[in-house]
Amino acid sequence: MLNFKVSELINYIKELTNKDFILNQLYVEGEISNLNKHSNGNAYFTVKDDYCRLSCVIYDYKSLDNNGSLEDGNQVRLKGKISLAEAESTLRLLATEVESIGLGNIYERFEKTKKELEEKGYFSSDHKKSIPKFSKKIGVITSSDGAAIKDIISVTKRRNPYVSIVLYPAAVQGPYSASSLIEGLDYFSDTDVDLVIIGRGGGSYEDLDSFNSKELALKIFNFDKPIISAVGHEIDFVISDFVSDMRAPTPSAAAELAVFNHYEAIKEIENNLSTIFKSLENKFYKESTLLKTLDTRLKLISVDKIINNKARDNLVLINNTKNIVNNNIKFKESNLNLIYKKINKDKLLKLISDNENKILRLKEKSFKSIDYKYLDMERKLLLLKSRMDKLDVKAMQKQGYSVVLNSEFDLVRNINDVDIEEIINILLENGEIKVKVLEKKEYQL
Template identity: 40%
Template sequence: MLKMRSFSVTEVNQYIKRILAADPILRQMIVEGEISNLTKHRSGHYYFTLKDDQSKMSCVMFANQVATLTFSPENGDKIAVKGQISVYERDGRYQLYVYDMEKKGLGALHVAFEKLKKELAAEGYFDAKYKKTLPAYPARIGVVTSPTGAAIRDIIAVYNRRSPLSELIIYPVRVQGAFSKDELCDAIEYFNKRDDIALIILARGGGSIEELWSFNERAVAEAIFRSKIPVVTGIGHEIDFTIADFVADLRTATPSAAAEVVIKSKVEIKMALNRLMMQMAHAAEMQLETNSMRLKNLSPVSMARRYRLQIEHQREMLMGIRQQMASQMQWTVKHDFERLDHIGQKLHALSPFQTLNRGYAVVTTAQHAVQSIADVNVGDSIVVKIHDGNISATVDHLESVTEDLTVAQNGPAALPPKD
């Protein structure tokens, strides 16, 4: 049996690294692909995956090369990078060390994401008026997530730490892959059929746009929009946004953040109860003060003062009415007096005594006024009334002189004055 020399892992990785470094094509090459899982490290380095439809490649770009870029790359950008293929000895994997980068456009998934986002926004799926208010203290919370992922562990950890009064009902689903979108929709529909679920958490750990794509499906967006129960999302990391986040009633950055928001601790509940008790105490004090003021207003002194003021007010009103009535009566009497005086002047002008004052006389017999010679006979006694007295006479002659005598239409005959 031939004996072979053994190598350490480090020696093998170093050997492979020397082989790759000796290849002139791998020392400097341009690779095109789409950025995924981009991490901008606090040191300034960029770590990301370059992918196409079939494969992926790990890449790193150090801070001194990053500083030369004229744009800020993002997940989904289609780029062309120039770099060198080498082995990262510690992990025993090859990666592309990038020293230049050029933007080519958006990847296919990001184009589809923006297209669906625009369509749903136009249809009103993201409108604030459709957002439901979260219950302050949900008794039962439905959790839709993978039963084996980091998301459920984070949610349970928050649940245990906050000493909750709520109950978690977990609906296990696949959160990526061909069937995951249907399972997500079924879970949301299941909780909506129950009458004891107050709120739904839709959660998943971080990942690339491909891994989070189930939460960018129209079917999932429609299921969230149709839900009568408020939906809170905690999907990926803080920088990750999905279509589900835009449709949900509340978006949180991570699964842990979603649990922190909806699961109230005993401390928070106690603080809320204290606030409520303080509000009730303040309201009671205000009510007592109001009732005390009312009682004071019902005391004999207060009531006498109030009624005295009312009586004074009524008296002033009556005095005003009295003055108005007196003024009205004075005006009415004056008006009627002037009218009667005017009528009296007219009657006075028509009085037969005025006719007598002008030199005329009125002739009467014992029975009636004489209006015609036919009213008397020779020998009849008559009375001639003038302005300063009466003259008694006897008729000794009758002569018709009607053409010279003015006779009033319905009044006594008048003799013309003497020359």
């Protein structure tokens, strides 16, 4: 028995493949899957049938006459040779020509199912349910050990640690995966989850085929809770993407769409509260300023102040009258002294006596007149006070009258004190009304 090192054995097999006539020039038929058109100009993919797969590479695929045949799901005939990749120790086909011979079975079935369901309206937006904005519990149907559930949990914890994740561990590829996914939906139909995420990470087109199941699509369509489909990478589309209520390009993106950001919500609430408090402070300041202005204006039209001012003016008038009378008496006395020097004593005494009596009568009459005027003024003041009491603002407001102030808070006495479209203030007994002036009409008196 020969003893080989690994590299020696691989090199030996490589020599055999290089020398084999059939393996150096052959045609291979199969379905393209897992195609990767690399930026270096090469195309890497798998060609398969119902039983086996073979890795393939085409160098500078854009230079091929029929490079449009290089699409996932296409059934093709490839010309090339078998080569052994030393580093990976895998056989691969180095293809030099590609010829399309129809659609692959998986892709053909996908297109048939898609067309049938689309024609029946299963993809219509009219049937799609809204995704809840504030979900508290989210169901996830995916593999328990795949990257999808780890990504969903990570994003959820980052956005909102108070949201619960309930996992239904399902098979996401293989012959029984579609039924496993359907069982997951049956499980969540009787729970209190707010929505369901169904999906898996990326893979080859055949790996995603369970999500093209017609039975799964019908189950999703009739499900009573919102569903987000999150299958594969951004470029992958499956039937569940079209029939679900929302499609997410990746499981991480599904979590971003399903879980509201707790921290951003708190920040938004705080900003809204701050805005409300500032608005209330501004309103309180404006109302306080208005109240002070109205108080000042009410004091200016105070009945008591008007009466006090009128009484003060009357007292001044009375004092002035008394002063005038006293001055007249002094003037008369001065005249009497002059007359005394001109007449004899007897006549003077008689004249003095007569004048004294006249003066006394005049003085008495004057003071009676003053007292009468004072009493008359006092009576008029009382009458004025009675009238002013009736004009008291608060009393008038209780009787249905109101005080009207323009936008500058000046008292409105006639139509010329306001303008059209001006906002005016009407003060009533129990509050204030702001109104807009729509029309002015002057009455002919």
